[in-house]
Amino acid sequence: MPHPRSVMARPSIWIALILVLLGLAATVAFITSRQSAGRVLILASPLDDQGKDVGSGMEVLLSDCLEVLSGATVTHAARLPSPADLDRVPPDTRLLRFSGRRSGDQLAMTLEWNTVDRVRAGKPWALDALAPQEPQRAMRHIVQHWPLPLRFRQLDALIPASSPNFWLLLEGLSIRDDPSAAAHLEASQRFVEAEPRCATGWTVLGDHLYRSLWVDPRQAGIGLGSRTHHAFQKAVELVPGHPRATFLWSMMLTDTGNQSMALQALRDAVRLRTDLPDLYLGIAYASRTSGLLEVARRALARRARLLGPLASPSAWFAETTYLYLGDLEAFGQELAKTGSLRQDASILFYRGYFALLQGQDKPALGFMRAGSDPGAIPTHFRDLCRVYLAYLEGRSSDGLIELREMDEIRGKLHIPDGEWTFKEAEAYAILGDADRGVDCATRAFVQGFSCAAWYETSPFLARVRTHPRWPTLRRNIRERQAVLEGSFPVSAFEP
Secondary structure: OOOOOOHHHOHHHHHHHHHHHHHHHHHHHHHHHHOOOOEEEEEOOOEEEOOEEOHHHHHHHHHHHHHHHHOOEEEEEOOOOOHHHHOOOOOOOEEEEEEEEEEOOEEEEEEEEEEHHHHHOOOOOEEEEEEEEOHHHHHHHHHHHOOOOOOOOOHHHOOOOOHHHHHHHHHHHOOOOHHHHHHOHHHHHHHHHHOOOOHHHHHHHHHHHHHHHHHOHHHOOOOHHHHHHHHHHHHHHHOOOOHHHHHHHHHHHHHOOOHHHHHHHHHHHHHHOOOOHHHHHHHHHHHHHHOOHHHHHHHHHHHHHHHHHHOOOOOOOOOOHHHHHOOHHHHHHHHHHHHHHOOOHHHHHHHHHHHHHOOOHHHHHHHHHHHOOOOOOOHHHHHHHHHHHHHHOOOHHHHHHHHHHHHHHHOOOOOOOHHHHHHHHHHHHHOOOHHHHHHHHHHHHHOOOOOHHHHHHOHHHOOHHHOOOHHHHHHHHHHHHHHHHHHOOHHHHOO
16 A cells, blocks of 8 residues: 655645735735825925926925835925924824935935924934935935835836936926926927836826916817827826826816716726825815715815825815815815915905805905906916906996807817816806806716706806706706716725
């Protein structure tokens, strides 16, 4: 009788054991990737590029790297918070500030790290000084030595291969306004042609294309929308779930009436990167315009928890989710916070709009007059302020002339923004033109705005709701919203 083989000598047992171990390793890796990497607060810092300060560009690049490679929740501040503010921040929050300069095409940089509890205790900052060297080498050093675990090794997809192109990238990342982005568009296009594997470069191009769509509708080139879509798509292909690219892409998709695609991209990204505030801001925007108000409300709550006590309102738009929910108190609080940071035409419009909702015509008049200033930006909100100003001053015929001119120009825009078109519908309605109001409301629906709650309750749209075409429009809005609710339940975006 032959001696029985050892159980461990059987190949099938070894294969099964290996598969179990691989499964356990994958499970541990997945659980680890879902755990928070912690918070990083980046302080605005200088970086001299031959007389130009590109510190804001480096801040964005570092933020991208921290979010993508470590999954950190990154926030920003102009300066070190006051002792009283630091007392409200989680003590393990890491603080980062830097300074640096360009030397030829090389980067010389000093980074300083600390934590909130160490700063409060008066302990020194940890300093990492880099002598002038190739930017790619410097960035690898920074990533390898920062006090955070690395979850993904995708740095090469975030920085350019060429040293001169590194400085071109920082210049593009430093741009903050729409006209400058449009002026830089050709340079952004040349960059991606030279660095096609750099997801950050594609994100910059997408950002500049997206912003240029708003500068002058009459000069928006043919195919500009599809080029914008392609740029963000390339960035996300190179770095799946790229937070900033996904956020901006979702904004562009929402503005062009593709909320379903926007929500799909955001859902995929948030499953991979659960602790990134901008993704939840994107979810809120796409959801509120789709009528998924509970999804939007929870996304905003999640964003607020991630940002913590020093959270600031979005720099992109006024948060109308609370308005559509009927929570005027929360909407007013959000406007007040945003207004304390900036007083551009969009915020002045919404403050006047909010005053009108409360029956306060005199304050509304003041806000609309301020927003109508010739130098006010964004220009489309300035023009809408002028329409409401005419209404409040009893010049409805003048308001209709202004509104029709604006509507004609906006109709040629390659990024229509259904939520904006809805505001035009409201303006037509309060000025007494119900026919144009229902035309505009229908166009807003076609352009993707399908928040049934606000169509049905906005006091400014009252005349439209008495129009013979209203029942059909209302039915269509509710049907689309129901489809989206089925495709994107609240659970789809829960971490």
